[in-house]
Amino acid sequence: MRDDLLPRETPVRLIDPRGDGVDDAHYTAPDIDRLRDAYRALVEGRRINDQASALVRQGRLAVYPSSHGQEACQVAAALVLDEPDWLFPTYRDAVAIIGRGVSPADAMVLLAGDWHSGYDPAEHHVAPQATPLATQLLHAVGFAQAARHRGESTVVLALCGDGATSEGDFHEAMNFAAVFHAPVVFFVQNNEFAISVPLSRQSAAPSLAHKAIGYGMPGERVDGNDVAAVLAVLGEAVDRARSGGGPSLVEAHTYRMQAHTNADDDTRYRERDxxxxxIERDPLTRLRAHLVAQDALSDDDEQRIAAGAERIAAQLRAALNADADLDPEDLFRFxxxxRSSQLEEQWRMLQGEIARDALTQAGAQP
Known part of the structure; x- marks a missing residue:
């Protein structure tokens, strides 16, 4: 077995849970300015997660799969990509999508129950959020291969969770990417649970990163709550793909702090302890402690960052509390x-129902 394909026995870590730096023989921590940018994004991501969860309780969002506690993975996924690169997200990756320039309100449209993704994928280089597990991985590989045929330097970052690694699409995507040397990075956010099913019931492999070996690509493990380490490991994988080194698999070890969605009762399958x-491994407090120890984060900095996060939350509330201006013809327009004759007939029927309802409403007026 080739040693260069094997992941480490323990995940890469550059900042420990106390905020202390950790020396590594291979990976170097990002510079302070980049870590400060990451911290701002972590604070904003946490606020977005909490605000979106509140909007679910208020009935403004149909569902929200929170990434609370996984924000280091989300932030790093957005930061390691260049502008021409593409992100292929899952339903839990709203913070990463926003990090790529999509407005928070647009990132929530699909989760509010609308018929479209809420943003233009071509404008932001972000594919629509994928609800079915692992289907976006095949799309990501196809997109990466097409970019390679066009002679572009595009790298595709394909996100998924640990549960997705049990799907056939995951393995098909891995195999195709490896055989055709596609410039794609598979980023598995291993948060320990596929809804209520723990990782121990998903795989008997030493780690999910070890699955890369069978396809002839390198795998690596990283502490998913250490944003410095995730930036370093993901960044190297992206650079490798861009330089013609082919695909790789990165497994981030993190944890889903909240329920799968608002429709899930996680007390049924895991203990509060x-x-x-x-909580002690929180990516936000970890990086904050590190920056404070480096005299790179003042009280004024924190207040400014917190105020910026609050403005984002306020804008998100305002956007989702506004009543939508709905056009019934959109049901048929796209x-x-x-438009087929059958759709045209259905649209005429709906127009008749709307007109009759309007007459009824008018007749009911005093």
Missing amino acids: EVQAW VTAE
Whole structure:
């Protein structure tokens, strides 16, 4: 077995849970300015997560799969990509999507129950959020291969969770990417649970990163709550793909601090003590402690960052509390390039129902 394909026995770590730096023989921590940028993004991501969860309770979002506690993975996924690169996210990756320039309100449109993704993928180089597990991985590999045929330097970062590694699409995507040397990085956010199913029931492999070996690509493990380490490991994988080195798999070890979604009761399958233990590994407080120790984060800095996060939350609330201006014809306008006779007939029927309802409403007026 080639040693260069094997992941480490323990995940890469550059900042420990106390905020102390950790020396590594291979990876170097990002500079302070980049870590300060990451900290701002972590604070904003946490605020977005908490605000979106509140909007679910208020009935303004149909569902929200929070990435609370996983923000280091989200932030790093956005920061390691260049402008021409593409992100292929899952339903839990709203913070990463926003990090690529999509407005928070647009990133929530799909989760509010609308019929479209809420943003233009071509404008932001972000594919629509994928709800079915692992389907976006095949799309990501195809996109990366097409970019390679066009002679572009595009790298595709394909996100998924640990549960997705049990899907056939995951393995098909890995195999195709490796065989055709596609410039794609598979980023598995291993948060320990696929809804209620723990990782121990998903895989018997030493780690999910070890799955890369079978396809002839390198795998690496990283502390997913250490944003410095995730930036370093993901950054190297992206650079490798861009320089013609082919695909790789990065497994981030993190934890889903909250329920799968608002429709899930996580007390049925995990103990509170387990969740509590991960609070001490919080990516936000870890990086904050590190920056404070480096005299790189003042009280004024924190207040300014917090105020910026609050403005984002306020804008998100305002956007989702506004009543939508709905056009019923949108139900038919974008189904096909040319509207079929059957769709045209259905649209006329709906127009008749709307007109009758309007007459009824008018007649009911005093």
